[in-house]
Amino acid sequence: MRTALATLLQPVARPRITTDRELRRYVAMVTAIALVAALSLDGAQQMIFFVSWEVTLRNWTLTTVIVLVVTIPVSLLMGLPQRELYQAKLLVERLSRTDMLTGMLNRRALMEAAEQEPDAATLMAIVDIDHFKRVNDTYGHQAGDRVIETIGRMMSARFEGMALVGRLGGEEFALLADHRSLRRLTGSIEAFRKALQNRPIVVGDRAIVVTVSIGLATRRASDPFDQLYAETDGALYDAKRSGRNQLRLAGEGEANGAAEQFAAA
Known part of the structure; x- marks a missing residue:
C-alpha cells in the first residue's frame, strides 16, 4: 500500500x-x-x-x-x-555545442556527430581560409570576424541537407556526410570554392576577396575517425602546399578534374 x-x-x-x-x-x-x-x-x-x-x-x-x-x-x-x-x-x-561567432556547430559537436556511429562510413572535408592572418592585419579583426561569419552562412546555406557543417576553430570549417555523397558533395564543394573566389565579401565600404583551401577524405566503416581526420588534414596540407585555393582529395591528385568527372558521371 x-x-x-x-x-x-x-x-x-x-x-x-x-x-x-x-x-x-x-x-x-x-x-x-x-x-x-x-x-x-x-x-x-x-x-x-x-x-x-x-x-x-x-x-x-x-x-x-x-x-x-x-x-x-x-x-x-x-x-x-x-x-x-x-x-x-x-x-x-x-x-x-555552438560556435558563438557563427552560430554553427562547434568542434565538439562535430566530433561527437562523427563518433556517434563508429561503424558508419563517413566523408569529411576541412575548409581553411587562405592567408587569413593577412585579412586581420590588413582590415582588422572585426573585419576578419565578418569574413568568418559570412563564409559560415554561405556554407550552411549551400550544404543544407547534404552535410553537417560547423566551425572547427580559427579560420577552419568542416563538413561531415555519408560517404555515398562523395560525387555530389565533391562537386558542390568545388563549386563553392570557385564561387567564393569570384564573390568579394563586403565589410562596410570594403570588398574583401578571400579564397579557401580544402582537404577531403573518406573512411571505411572499419577505420577509426582519428584516421579520417588525419587524412583530411593531410589533404588540406597538400592543397596549401600546392598553391592554395584548391580542393585535394586524400590519396589522389588535385581534385578539380575529379570533381568535373563526378559531375559528369
Missing part, C-alpha cells in the same frame, strides 16, 4: 517538467489530488455532523474555491523552477 501510494505521488513530489504542456498537466494533477483529498475530508466531516444538504453543498463549494485559490499558485511556484531549470540546461548544452 505504501509503495503504491509513493508511486502515485512521485510525479507530484519529484516532478520532471520540461515544457509548458507538462507544467499545465502538473498543476492540474496537483490541484485534482488536493481537491479530492479536501472534499473527502469535508465529506467525512459532513457525514458525522450532517445538518442539511444546503449546508453540505455550500461547504463543498467553499472547499473547492479555497483549494483552487491556494493550490494553483502553489503548484505553479513548485513547477516553474523545474521547467526553467530544464530549459536552462538545454540552453547550456546548446551553447556548449
Whole structure:
C-alpha cells in the first residue's frame, strides 16, 4: 500500500517538467489530488455532523474555491523552477555545442556527430581560409570576424541537407556526410570554392576577396575517425602546399578534374 501510494505521488513530489504542456498537466494533477483529498475530508466531516444538504453543498463549494485559490499558485511556484531549470540546461548544452561567432556547430559537436556511429562510413572535408592572418592585419579583426561569419552562412546555406557543417576553430570549417555523397558533395564543394573566389565579401565600404583551401577524405566503416581526420588534414596540407585555393582529395591528385568527372558521371 505504501509503495503504491509513493508511486502515485512521485510525479507530484519529484516532478520532471520540461515544457509548458507538462507544467499545465502538473498543476492540474496537483490541484485534482488536493481537491479530492479536501472534499473527502469535508465529506467525512459532513457525514458525522450532517445538518442539511444546503449546508453540505455550500461547504463543498467553499472547499473547492479555497483549494483552487491556494493550490494553483502553489503548484505553479513548485513547477516553474523545474521547467526553467530544464530549459536552462538545454540552453547550456546548446551553447556548449555552438560556435558563438557563427552560430554553427562547434568542434565538439562535430566530433561527437562523427563518433556517434563508429561503424558508419563517413566523408569529411576541412575548409581553411587562405592567408587569413593577412585579412586581420590588413582590415582588422572585426573585419576578419565578418569574413568568418559570412563564409559560415554561405556554407550552411549551400550544404543544407547534404552535410553537417560547423566551425572547427580559427579560420577552419568542416563538413561531415555519408560517404555515398562523395560525387555530389565533391562537386558542390568545388563549386563553392570557385564561387567564393569570384564573390568579394563586403565589410562596410570594403570588398574583401578571400579564397579557401580544402582537404577531403573518406573512411571505411572499419577505420577509426582519428584516421579520417588525419587524412583530411593531410589533404588540406597538400592543397596549401600546392598553391592554395584548391580542393585535394586524400590519396589522389588535385581534385578539380575529379570533381568535373563526378559531375559528369
